[in-house]
Amino acid sequence: MMEGLIDIASWLLHPAHWSGPDGIPARAWEHLALSSVALLLALLVAVPLGLLIGHTRRGDLLAINLANLARAVPSYAVMVMALPLTLSLDPRNGLTIYPIAIAMVLLAIVPILVNAYTGVRDVDRELVEAARAMGCTESQVLRQVELPLAIPVIVGGIRTAAVQVVATAALGAILGYGGLGRHLIDGIARREYDRLWAGVILIAGLAILTEVLFADVQRRLTSPGLRIARTGAAAEASEPR
Amino acid sequence: MTSAIAPAPSGATPEGGSGRAATVEFVHVTKHFDSGARWSGTPGALNDLSLKVPAGRICVIVGPSGCGKTTSLKMVNRLIEPTSGQVLLDGVDIESRDVIDLRRSIGYVIQQTGLFPHQTVIENVAAVPRLLGWPAAKRSARSEELLALVGLDPAAYGTRYPAQLSGGERQRVGVARALAADPPIMLMDEPFGAVDPLVRERLQQEFLRLQRDLAKTILFVTHDVDEAIRLGDQVAVLERGGRLAQVGTPEEVLANPASDFVARFVGADRGLKRLSLVRVGQLRLREPATARVGEPATSVRDKVTGAFPYVLVVDDDGRPIGCADPDQLTGDGSVTASGLVPASPVLTPDTTLRDALSMLLTAQALAGVVVDAAGRATGVLTIDEIGDWFRMEAGRLRAGPSGTGMPAVG
Ligand SMILES: Nc1ncnc2c1ncn2[C@@H]1O[C@H](COP(=O)(O)OP(=O)(O)O)[C@@H](O)[C@H]1O
Numbered sequence: 001m002m003e004g005l006i007d008i009a010s011w012l013l014h015p016a017h018w019s020g021p022d023g024i025p026a027r028a029w030e031h032l033a034l035s036s037v038a039l040l041l042a043l044l045v046a047v048p049l050g051l052l053i054g055h056t057r058r059g060d061l062l063a064i065n066l067a068n069l070a071r072a073v074p075s076y077a078v079m080v081m082a083l084p085l086t087l088s089l090d091p092r093n094g095l096t097i098y099p100i101a102i103a104m105v106l107l108a109i110v111p112i113l114v115n116a117y118t119g120v121r122d123v124d125r126e127l128v129e130a131a132r133a134m135g136c137t138e139s140q141v142l143r144q145v146e147l148p149l150a151i152p153v154i155v156g157g158i159r160t161a162a163v164q165v166v167a168t169a170a171l172g173a174i175l176g177y178g179g180l181g182r183h184l185i186d187g188i189a190r191r192e193y194d195r196l197w198a199g200v201i202l203i204a205g206l207a208i209l210t211e212v213l214f215a216d217v218q219r220r221l222t223s224p225g226l227r228i229a230r231t232g233a234a235a236e237a238s239e240p241r
Numbered sequence: 242m243t244s245a246i247a248p249a250p251s252g253a254t255p256e257g258g259s260g261r262a263a264t265v266e267f268v269h270v271t272k273h274f275d276s277g278a279r280w281s282g283t284p285g286a287l288n289d290l291s292l293k294v295p296a297g298r299i300c301v302i303v304g305p306s307g308c309g310k311t312t313s314l315k316m317v318n319r320l321i322e323p324t325s326g327q328v329l330l331d332g333v334d335i336e337s338r339d340v341i342d343l344r345r346s347i348g349y350v351i352q353q354t355g356l357f358p359h360q361t362v363i364e365n366v367a368a369v370p371r372l373l374g375w376p377a378a379k380r381s382a383r384s385e386e387l388l389a390l391v392g393l394d395p396a397a398y399g400t401r402y403p404a405q406l407s408g409g410e411r412q413r414v415g416v417a418r419a420l421a422a423d424p425p426i427m428l429m430d431e432p433f434g435a436v437d438p439l440v441r442e443r444l445q446q447e448f449l450r451l452q453r454d455l456a457k458t459i460l461f462v463t464h465d466v467d468e469a470i471r472l473g474d475q476v477a478v479l480e481r482g483g484r485l486a487q488v489g490t491p492e493e494v495l496a497n498p499a500s501d502f503v504a505r506f507v508g509a510d511r512g513l514k515r516l517s518l519v520r521v522g523q524l525r526l527r528e529p530a531t532a533r534v535g536e537p538a539t540s541v542r543d544k545v546t547g548a549f550p551y552v553l554v555v556d557d558d559g560r561p562i563g564c565a566d567p568d569q570l571t572g573d574g575s576v577t578a579s580g581l582v583p584a585s586p587v588l589t590p591d592t593t594l595r596d597a598l599s600m601l602l603t604a605q606a607l608a609g610v611v612v613d614a615a616g617r618a619t620g621v622l623t624i625d626e627i628g629d630w631f632r633m634e635a636g637r638l639r640a641g642p643s644g645t646g647m648p649a650v651g
C-alpha cells in the first residue's frame with residue numbers, strides 16, 4: 001500500500017513525465033482544451049434555449065424529455081454511434097476528436113439546459129409580473145429580472161456539466177484523442193500501474209479544481225441580495241464580510 | 242348611484258413631481274377568464290364595471306376575496322385585457338396606447354414581495370427611470386429624493402437589499418419605486434396588507450400626507466373596510482362575481498348602504514365607522530365658561546350655561562387645569578386651583594369623533610376639553626354634540642350628494 005503510493009508519487013514527480021508530447025502538461029492541456037471547447041459549445045446551445053423555454057414556458061416537455069433521453073445514453077455509446085457519421089464527414093479526424101467532442105457536448109448540454117430552464121421557470125411569478133407592470137419589455141424581463149434571479153441555478157448547472165465533462169473526457173483516449181485518459185489506457189496496456197493511478201489522480205484533481213473554480217464563479221455572479229435572502233438577514237447583519 | 246367627488250384642486254404644487262393626474266374610467270368592463278366559453282354561465286371575474294375616478298383622487302376598491310379587485314386594477318395597466326368594455330385614461334382608450342409606454346406611466350405597488358431581491362433599495366427605486374433611460378446621476382438623485390420622501394434615510398437604506406428591511410420599510414420602498422417616474426396614476430394592490438396593524442396605520446397616515454402633496458389619481462385595492470374608508474375619497478364596493486355593489490364617498494356608503502350586501506360588508510358598526518371620518522376640529526365647538534385662578538367666583542358663576550354646566554379653570558396661558566362645579570364657587574371668594582375635577586378627556590382638533598366618543602365613555606364623562614397645539618383650551622365637546630352631528634348629516638345626505646342647504650332634521 002505505502003509502496004504503491006510512493007511509486008505513484010515518484011511517477012508523478014519524475015522530470016521525464018513533465019515534458020514531451022506524452023508529458024503531464026501536454027496531456028492536461030489536451031484534456032482541458034477538449035473540455036473547454038465542449039463546454040463552450042454546450043453553453044452556446046443550452047443557455048439561450050433554456051432561458052427561452054423558461055421564459056416562454058413553451059416546449060418545456062419536449063426539452064425535458066430529450067434531455068432525459070440524452071442522459072440515459074452513456075457517453076461511450078454516443079461516441080461509437082457518432083463514428084460512422086464523423087468518419088464519413090472527415091476521414092482524418094473523424095475517428096479521434098469529433099466523436100469525443102460530440103459526446104462531451106451532449107453530456108454538458110443536459111444539466112445546463114435543465115437548470116437554465118428550471119431556474120428561469122421557478123423565478124417568483126409576482127416579481128416577473130411586477131417587472132412587466134412597470135413597463136419592462138419581454139427581453140428586459142428576462143435580462144433584468146429572470147436571469148439575475150436564476151443565476152445561482154444556471155451556474156449550478158454549468159458547474160455540474162463542467163465537472164462531468166472533465167471527468168468523462170478521459171474517454172477520448174480510447175479513440176486515439178489524447179488527454180489525461182492517455183495515462184489510463186497506456187497504464188493498463190503496459191501494465192504500468194503507477195502510470196495508471198497517476199492518471200486517475202490527475203483527472204480527479206482536475207475535476208476537483210473545476211468544481212472549486214465554478215463554485216467561485218457561481219458565488220461571484222450571484223447578487224449579494226439573494227445570498228442574504230437565503231441565509232437570513234440576521235445572520236448577515238451579525239457577521240458582516 | 243353617482244358620487245360627489247370633485248377633481249382635486251388644480252394648481253396643487255407637489256414637492257415630488259409635476260402634479261399632473263389623469264382621470265381613470267371603466268366603461269362597461271367585463272372579464273371572463275375562460276373566454277373559450279366552454280362553460281357558458283361561469284361567473285365573470287368582472288361584470289359590467291363602470292366607474293369613474295376623478296383626477297387627483299383616491300378611489301378604494303373594496304370587497305371580499307375573489308371579487309375581482311386585482312383583476313380590475315390589472316386592466317388599467319393591461320396586465321389583463323378585458324373581455325369587453327373599455328378603460329379610458331383622460332378619455333383615451335388604453336387599447337390605443339403602446340402598452341410599454343402606458344405601463345411606464347403608471348405606478349404599481351403590490352405587497353412587499355414585489356421588490357427585486359437581487360437589487361439594492363436604490364436600484365429598486367430607480368427601476369422605471371432606468372427603463373426610461375435617465376442618466377445615472379439623475380436616477381440616483383431621484384431615488385434619494387424619493388427615499389427621503391417616504392421617510393427612509395437614503396444614506397442608511399440605499400445600499401441595503403430587500404432582505405435586510407422590515408416589512409414596513411419594504412412597503413415604503415415599494416411606494417417610492419412606484420413614484421419614481423412621477424406617474425399621473427398609481428395602482429396599489431393591498432399594499433399594506435402584509436404588515437402589522439400599528440405599522441399599517443403609520444403607513445396609511447403617511448400615505449395620505451404624501452397624497453396631499455402629490456395629488457395622484459390612485460386606485461387602491463383592499464379587503465379591509467376600515468382601510469377603505471380611511472383612505473378613500475371614493476369607495477367602490479365590489480361583490481362576488483365582479484359586480485359593482487355601490488360607489489360613493491365613504492360617508493355615503495356608510496350612511497346609505499345600497500344593498501344588504503353592502504350593509505353587511507361594511508359592518509354593523511358602520512355608525513361608529515362614520516364617526517371615524519370626522520375630526521373634532523370640523524365641528525363648531527361650544528365655548529365653555531372659563532375662569533382663571535384668582536378671579537372672583539361670582540362673576541364666573543354667571544357665565545355658566547346649560548349645555549356644559551361647569552366652569553373650566555385655566556392657567557395664565559389658557560391651558561386647562563380642571564373643572565369646577567359652579568355650586569361650589571360659593572360666596573364672594575375667588576377661584577382656586579384646589580378641589581377641581583380633572584379636565585379629562587383632553588381632545589385635539591385632529592381626534593376623530595370615534596376616538597373622542599370612546600375617550601368620553603372610558604372617562605365616564607359627558608364632555609371633553611379640546612385644546613390646540615399649544616395646549617390652550619379652545620372649546621368643549623359633549624356627547625350630545627356627537628348626536629347632533631349625526632342628525633345634521635342625515636339631513637345633508639337626504640338633501641342629495643351635493644348636500645346643500647337642507648336644515649338639520651332634529
Ligand atoms: N389568471 C386567471 N385565470 C383564471 N381565473 C382567474 C385569474 N385571475 C383571477 N381569476 C379569478 O377571477 C376572480 C377574481 O380574482 P381577483 O381579481 O384576483 O380577486 P380579488 O383580487 O378581489 O381577490 C377569482 O374568482 C379568481 O379565481
Ligand SMILES: [Mg+2]
Pocket residue numbers: 310311312
Ligand atoms: Mg387580489
